[in-house]
Amino acid sequence: MRYFFLLILLCFSLTMLAAFDQQEDEEEVTRIIEVDGDPHLIKREIERDLPRLEVMTVYDTVFNGIAIKGKLEHLTKLSKIEAIVNQHPVQTYRTTSNDNMNQSVPFLLQGKHEQRNIPFTGKGVKVGVIDTGIDYTHPDLSGNYKGGFDVFDFDDDPMETLEENPTIHGTHVAGVIAANGKMKGIAPDAEIYGYRALGPGGFGTSVHVIAAIEEAVKDDMDIINLSLGNDVNGPDWPTSVAVDKAAALGTIVVVAAGNTGPDDWTVGSPATAAKAITVGASTPPVKIPVLTDRFAGKAIPLIPMMGSNKWKLDKRYQLMYGGVGDKPLKNARGKIVIMKRGKIPFTEKAELAEKSGAIALIVYNNEVGEFQGTIDDGSIGIPVVAVSKEDGEWLKQKSKSGNSEWLETEYIDIVDSLAPFSSRGPVTANWTIKPDILAPGVAINSTVPGGYQELQGTSMASPHIAGVAALIKEAHPDWTPKDIKTAMLSTATPLKDKDGHLYAPTEQGMGKVNVEAAVQPALQFNPSQLNFGRFNNSFPKKKIMVKIKNNEKSSQKVHFSLPKKKQGLRWELPKAFTLAPNQSKRVEIGLHVTPAFLEKGLHQGWIRMGTPDQTFDLPYLFMMETSDYPRAMGFEIATSTFDSTTYEYQFYLPEDAEKVKVDLYNPDTLVYERKLFELTNQQKGVVEGKLARRDLGEKGRYIAVITIQNESRHYSYGVPIDINEFP
Known part of the structure; x- marks a missing residue:
C-alpha cells in the first residue's frame, strides 16, 4: 500500500515542479546541483x-555541489558542463509524523522522581532542526532561536x-x-x-536534505535532528552517506526511523x-480507548487516526458493517460503522x-497486523480509528449477529x-540492527504556529533523543558523537511486550532511553549491538571485539x-573479569553456526x-544465507532538470543483480504495456541512468514493475510512475 501512497507524493511533486517551471520562465530561481570534481x-x-548565472554558495563538506541562481532559460545551459551531475529530482522526503502540556518530557526526565532530577538543561549546546522550518515567533521558542538557513527558498x-500548504512539523520538533x-x-x-x-506540504528532495546537513555542519551545530525520511532501506543512499560524513566531522546526528512498521x-x-542515532x-503514559465485549471476553484496542477527533464514547453502541465505503450506508445513524481498509481513502470513508x-x-x-492511518485534519467531526485485521473481522461478524x-x-x-x-530494521546490504533506541x-x-498540538510518529521520538544528546553534550563537552551514542545505547532499557517477552532487536534496538x-x-560498551552480518557455509564463524569501560569510582566485575x-549456534563469551575505575578492556564475542541446523533468514536475540x-x-x-528483504527500492523517473528531452531514473539495489528489467503496466487493468529498459550485470548500490524522451513511448500513468533476476531466483515489485511531464 505504501507504494500507492508514494504515487500521491510523487505525482504531487511532479505537478508542483511543473507549475513552478511555468511560472519561472521570467523569474530568477535557485537550484542546488550536484557536481563531479x-x-x-x-x-x-x-x-x-x-x-548570467549567479553562484550563491559552494557545498564541499558532506555534499559536492553548488547553489545557482538565474532564469530558467539560462539554467538549462548548465547541461553543457560535463561535471554537472543531475540532482535527484523526484525522490520525496517527507516528515515522519503521522499526524494538558507535553507529558512525555517529564516522563523521561523524572523517572521515579517527582521533579526533574537532571542538573543539565542543554545550555550552550547548538541544535539544528532540519525540517519544514521553525515558527521562531512562538513565545516558547523565540528566546532559544538563534538563526538558521532555508535551502528550499535559499x-x-x-x-x-x-x-x-502550510506546515507545522519543524516547530513541533x-x-x-x-x-x-x-x-x-527536554533541553530548555x-x-x-x-x-x-522541506517546503509546502512538508516535501523536499535528497538534494535539499543534503544541502541542509551541509549548512548545519558548516554552522558548527553540535547536534542535528532529522525527523524525515524515505522508503529506501540501504546504508549508502546519498542522504545516509551525508549523515555519516557529518557524524565523522563531529556532529551528532539524530534521525527518525520512519512510520512504515510493523x-x-x-x-x-x-x-x-x-x-x-536512529530513533x-x-x-x-497515555490512556487509550478499548472496545469491549464482557460476555465474549474481548478487548480491542483502538488506534486513533491522525487528524481525527478523539474517541470519547461512554455508552454502548451498535455496530454496522459498511464494506469498503464505496456504497451508500443505510440505517447508520447513531451507530459505529466498521469498514475494511482499501480502495477508498480514509477521509472519504469517514465523510x-x-x-x-x-x-x-x-x-x-x-x-495481518495493525496500521496507522491519517485523515485530512479538521475535515471530519466524528472519531476515526484503526484496528487489526483479526479484530476487524471479529467486529464484522459481531455487527451481523x-x-x-x-x-x-x-x-x-x-x-x-x-x-x-514505528519502522523496523534491519538494514539491507550491511545487515545491521536499526533502530538504535x-x-x-x-x-x-x-x-x-499559533499554539500547541498533539502529533505522533517517530518524528516526535527523534527530538526527544536530540534533546537528551544536548544534555549529555553539556555534561561532557569533550565527548565525540560516538561517545554520546555509546552512552545512550549502553544505558537504554529494553522493553517487553504484553506477554513479558523482550521486543526483537530490530523493533527496539537497545530499548527506551x-x-x-x-x-x-556507569558502564559503556561499544559496539552496543552485535551485528554479525551474513553467514553461509563458507563463513560459519565470526567474532566481534567489544570495548567495555568502567566509569564508576569503584571496581566492577563483569560477567x-x-x-x-x-x-546450530555455539557462542564464545569472555570469562568474568574486573575493571578498575576508568579502566577499559576489549573482549571478544564469537559465534559459530552450523548451517544445516538453521533456517534461512534473520536470527536475532x-x-x-x-x-x-x-x-x-x-x-x-545475523542473517543465515538470505532473507525476504526487498531486492530493489526507491525507483523514480523524471525529466532532467537541465535537458527537457531526457528523462533520468534511479533506484537502489542492496545486492548485485544479473538482470534488472523495468516493465510498464496499465494501472487500472494491470495489462502489460511495454518494456522501459533492461540492465545486465548490475552492481549493488544507487543505480542511475538516462532515457531519451523518444524511448519512453506514450505518455500517461503506469505501474513500473522492477524485476530482479539472480540465477534462478526472481523478485519483482511495482511502483506507480507518471511520465506525463514532457514538452
Whole structure:
C-alpha cells in the first residue's frame, strides 16, 4: 500500500515542479546541483562561461555541489558542463509524523522522581532542526532561536510555510527539543537553529536534505535532528552517506526511523546511516480507548487516526458493517460503522460515515497486523480509528449477529509499549540492527504556529533523543558523537511486550532511553549491538571485539551469560573479569553456526552481561544465507532538470543483480504495456541512468514493475510512475 501512497507524493511533486517551471520562465530561481570534481573549480567555470548565472554558495563538506541562481532559460545551459551531475529530482522526503502540556518530557526526565532530577538543561549546546522550518515567533521558542538557513527558498529565513500548504512539523520538533516557556522541552536552554529543507506540504528532495546537513555542519551545530525520511532501506543512499560524513566531522546526528512498521526492512534513509542515532517510537503514559465485549471476553484496542477527533464514547453502541465505503450506508445513524481498509481513502470513508449519521468509524486492516492511518485534519467531526485485521473481522461478524449493542468503550492506561507504526530494521546490504533506541512518539503535545498540538510518529521520538544528546553534550563537552551514542545505547532499557517477552532487536534496538543513566553512564560498551552480518557455509564463524569501560569510582566485575541453547549456534563469551575505575578492556564475542541446523533468514536475540549492581542486554543479529528483504527500492523517473528531452531514473539495489528489467503496466487493468529498459550485470548500490524522451513511448500513468533476476531466483515489485511531464 505504501507504494500507492508514494504515487500521491510523487505525482504531487511532479505537478508542483511543473507549475513552478511555468511560472519561472521570467523569474530568477535557485537550484542546488550536484557536481563531479572540485566544486570550487566548477564555480569558476560557470562564472566564466555562464555570466548570467549567479553562484550563491559552494557545498564541499558532506555534499559536492553548488547553489545557482538565474532564469530558467539560462539554467538549462548548465547541461553543457560535463561535471554537472543531475540532482535527484523526484525522490520525496517527507516528515515522519503521522499526524494538558507535553507529558512525555517529564516522563523521561523524572523517572521515579517527582521533579526533574537532571542538573543539565542543554545550555550552550547548538541544535539544528532540519525540517519544514521553525515558527521562531512562538513565545516558547523565540528566546532559544538563534538563526538558521532555508535551502528550499535559499535565504536566511527558515520560517515554516504559513500560507499555501502550510506546515507545522519543524516547530513541533523544535518544541520537544528546547521549548522554554509555557511548555518545557527536554533541553530548555539549548540554542535552536532552523534549516528548512522541506517546503509546502512538508516535501523536499535528497538534494535539499543534503544541502541542509551541509549548512548545519558548516554552522558548527553540535547536534542535528532529522525527523524525515524515505522508503529506501540501504546504508549508502546519498542522504545516509551525508549523515555519516557529518557524524565523522563531529556532529551528532539524530534521525527518525520512519512510520512504515510493523514490517521488517522498513527503516528508510537517512535513518539507515551507520553513525546516526536512529530513533523508533514508544508510548509515554497515555490512556487509550478499548472496545469491549464482557460476555465474549474481548478487548480491542483502538488506534486513533491522525487528524481525527478523539474517541470519547461512554455508552454502548451498535455496530454496522459498511464494506469498503464505496456504497451508500443505510440505517447508520447513531451507530459505529466498521469498514475494511482499501480502495477508498480514509477521509472519504469517514465523510461517508459522518454524512450517514454514524457516531464513529472503525477501519480494519486488509492484511495481518495493525496500521496507522491519517485523515485530512479538521475535515471530519466524528472519531476515526484503526484496528487489526483479526479484530476487524471479529467486529464484522459481531455487527451481523444482532448482539453488537453490548459493545462499549473502556479506557486503559498504557506505557512503554512499542508503537505499531514505528519502522523496523534491519538494514539491507550491511545487515545491521536499526533502530538504535526508542523514545516517546505517541500523542506528543508540542509547539506549533499559533499554539500547541498533539502529533505522533517517530518524528516526535527523534527530538526527544536530540534533546537528551544536548544534555549529555553539556555534561561532557569533550565527548565525540560516538561517545554520546555509546552512552545512550549502553544505558537504554529494553522493553517487553504484553506477554513479558523482550521486543526483537530490530523493533527496539537497545530499548527506551534512560536519560539519567545516559548523562552519567556507569558502564559503556561499544559496539552496543552485535551485528554479525551474513553467514553461509563458507563463513560459519565470526567474532566481534567489544570495548567495555568502567566509569564508576569503584571496581566492577563483569560477567556474561550464555543465551538459551539453540541448535546450530555455539557462542564464545569472555570469562568474568574486573575493571578498575576508568579502566577499559576489549573482549571478544564469537559465534559459530552450523548451517544445516538453521533456517534461512534473520536470527536475532539477546546476550546478557552483568555487574554486581545491574544487568545489560546486548542485542545480536545475523542473517543465515538470505532473507525476504526487498531486492530493489526507491525507483523514480523524471525529466532532467537541465535537458527537457531526457528523462533520468534511479533506484537502489542492496545486492548485485544479473538482470534488472523495468516493465510498464496499465494501472487500472494491470495489462502489460511495454518494456522501459533492461540492465545486465548490475552492481549493488544507487543505480542511475538516462532515457531519451523518444524511448519512453506514450505518455500517461503506469505501474513500473522492477524485476530482479539472480540465477534462478526472481523478485519483482511495482511502483506507480507518471511520465506525463514532457514538452
